[in-house]
Amino acid sequence: MIIILSSAMLQEIQATPTSEISRDFSPVADAYVPQASPNDNFGSWSYLFIQSWLSDSAHLNSRGFIRFDLKTIPPGSKIKRAVLCLYMREIWPSGFSRDLFCHRVSQAWEENAITWNNQPSVTFDHYPYISTGTSPDWLYWDVTYWV
Numbered sequence: 001m002i003i004i005l006s007s008a009m010l011q012e013i014q015a016t017p018t019s020e021i022s023r024d025f026s027p028v029a030d031a032y033v034p035q036a037s038p039n040d041n042f043g044s045w046s047y048l049f050i051q052s053w054l055s056d057s058a059h060l061n062s063r064g065f066i067r068f069d070l071k072t073i074p075p076g077s078k079i080k081r082a083v084l085c086l087y088m089r090e091i092w093p094s095g096f097s098r099d100l101f102c103h104r105v106s107q108a109w110e111e112n113a114i115t116w117n118n119q120p121s122v123t124f125d126h127y128p129y130i131s132t133g134t135s136p137d138w139l140y141w142d143v144t145y146w147v
Helices: none
Strands: 002-017 021-025 030-036 048-051 060-067 083-092 097-101 129-131 137-142
Touching: 030 048, 129 137
Parallel strands: none
Antiparallel strands: 002 021, 002 048, 002 083, 030 060, 048 060, 083 137, 097 129
16 A cells, blocks of 8 residues: 655644643744665655565565654643644555555654654554545544543
8 A cells, every 4th residue: 555645734633721822833943754765865755755665575665754843832831733744646556445544753863864764753552543434535543541
């Protein structure tokens, strides 16, 4: 399965220090890491190529990494809801829906240095997933747990 994600944002951050506000955040860094090119960096590409594939003895997985700067959220805010929104531009083979999992990255990484071989670890304490459907569309993960 191949999924190409071409847009990302963290949407509907709602914080309540004294009044309710809603904000959208665009990524400050993103990259994908393909297992087939374990030492190459794909941080400058305009999309994330996500893939889960096993062909004979070759593992052809590819993972996406996205980072947001949330420093503008006022201290002491209570986050009511946080949603990760990604646009799925393409899916192959067509006609097949897949489940995509979202994990929190637990180590630092740099957009222009991350590769399959040096990718950071992720947490498994909570990992929301969604089913993609079979055609291009926006995909939404509730990530409130992590914010």
